[in-house]
Amino acid sequence: MPRKLFVTGATGFVGQHLARRLQEMQGLWQLLECGRVDLLQPNDLDAALSAGVPDAVIHLAGQTFVPEAFRDPAATLQVNVQGTLNLLQALKRAGFSGSFLYVSSGDVYGQVAEEDLPIHEGLPPRPRNPYAVSKLSAELLCQQWSYTEGWHIVLARPFNHVGAGQRDAFVLASAARQIARMRLGLQPPRLVVGDVDVTRDFLDVRDVIDAYFAILEKGISGEVYNVCSGQEQKIRDLIQQLAELAGVELELVEDPARMRRAEQRRVCASNVKLQQATGWKPTITIRQTLETILSDWETRVLQE
Missing domain, CATH: 3.40.50.720 (NAD(P)-binding Rossmann-like Domain)
Known part of the structure; x- marks a missing residue:
């Protein structure tokens, strides 16, 4: 039941x-x-x-x-x-x-x-x-x-989680949408960006969901668990990977208005406590995640 x-x-x-x-x-x-x-x-x-x-x-x-x-x-x-x-x-x-x-x-x-x-x-x-x-x-x-x-x-x-269906208010979703438009010839291969030399800890939303169920089932009452990949990724590198997956050569153009220096230059979190308590581990690579969000945005752009 x-x-x-x-x-x-x-x-x-x-x-x-x-x-x-x-x-x-x-x-x-x-x-x-x-x-x-x-x-x-x-x-x-x-x-x-x-x-x-x-x-x-x-x-x-x-x-x-x-x-x-x-x-x-x-x-x-x-x-x-x-x-x-x-x-x-x-x-x-x-x-x-x-x-x-x-x-x-x-x-x-x-x-x-x-x-x-x-x-x-x-x-x-x-x-x-x-x-x-x-x-x-x-x-x-x-x-x-x-x-x-x-x-x-x-x-x-x-921490940061990404996947299909995310709004383009978020950095990787925004980049994937624009790169999908470039691939379809809907905009020139120029991507206006802010500070992309920071690192963040990205986890595929599907791994996030599995972590939530693992915590719900096996977590200790009253305890807090980080949900993260345990890997830091530079935003610039992820945008370049999206462009390579799309077969697009693009120019990154830094917008001074968006170049406020981030207070937190590097983010990397530990998921050791979560793994030890539940046995959960991430199963989806960052490349698989990027492929998913790029494919999703190609479909969505055609519907715009």
């Missing part, structure tokens, strides 16, 4: 991949259909849970855009902290006693000195924007509930 799974943010980038992964898991989970739920409306949450008490919850939903968090920090805190509290309280009213995964962010670590790389869970969080503050606050709230309610509550801190 499949276990019932409640997912917030199921219509987003990660949520859509999660739904596809559930179909591949051969009846292990039944996704509870709840439509769009407003986390700030307790009645919405009660109605969504009225169809049945879930065995597990993956809480993906929230305000995730850092510039928006600076523009309206109060709304970001309300959605990400009050919304999480509303969800926990609605689950309690429904009689929930299962496993709960809160998806936080690697952004909570803030600026990390190069001598402290790779970033591990033992480093003290030092959030540098209202979004990261909201995610860390919700983490603490979830941990408190794990202590006082006796629920199995685990926390994930994902």
Whole structure:
């Protein structure tokens, strides 16, 4: 008999991949259909849970855009902290006693000195924007509930994840879209960029989903786990790889307006704690990921 799974943010980038992964898991989970739920409306949450008490919850939903968090920090805190509290309280009213995964962010670590790389869970969080503050606050709230309610509550801190279907507001998705357009003759082979000599830790969204299920099943209640590849990749190199895969010779043009020097030049995180606790390991190479997002954007560009 499949276990019932409640997912917030199921219509987003990660949520859509999660739904596809559930179909591949051969009846292990039944996704509870709840439509769009407003986390700030307790009645919405009660109605969504009225169809049945879930065995597990993956809480993906929230305000995730850092510039928006600076523009309206109060709304970001309300959605990400009050919304999480509303969800926990609605689950309690429904009689929930299962496993709960809160998806936080690697952004909570803030600026990390190069001598402290790779970033591990033992480093003290030092959030540098209202979004990261909201995610860390919700983490603490979830941990408190794990202590006082006796629920199995685990926390994930994902770093950069990429894949098909991602909006082109993100650097690799934006580059893949433009390179797909170049390959199709829709724009000249010039890519205007900002600072592409920083490194980041990218993980394929499909590996991210598998990590979430591994944490949900095998993570220790109250514990936090980095979700990352453990490899740092220079943005410039990944853009060049996309161009090579597309067979496009392009010129990178640095836009002074976009050349604000990044506070964090290098990002590499450790997934050792996650691997030791669950046995999870990344299975998709960065080249396979780049091939996927390039193919996806070629299809999407033709539909624009």
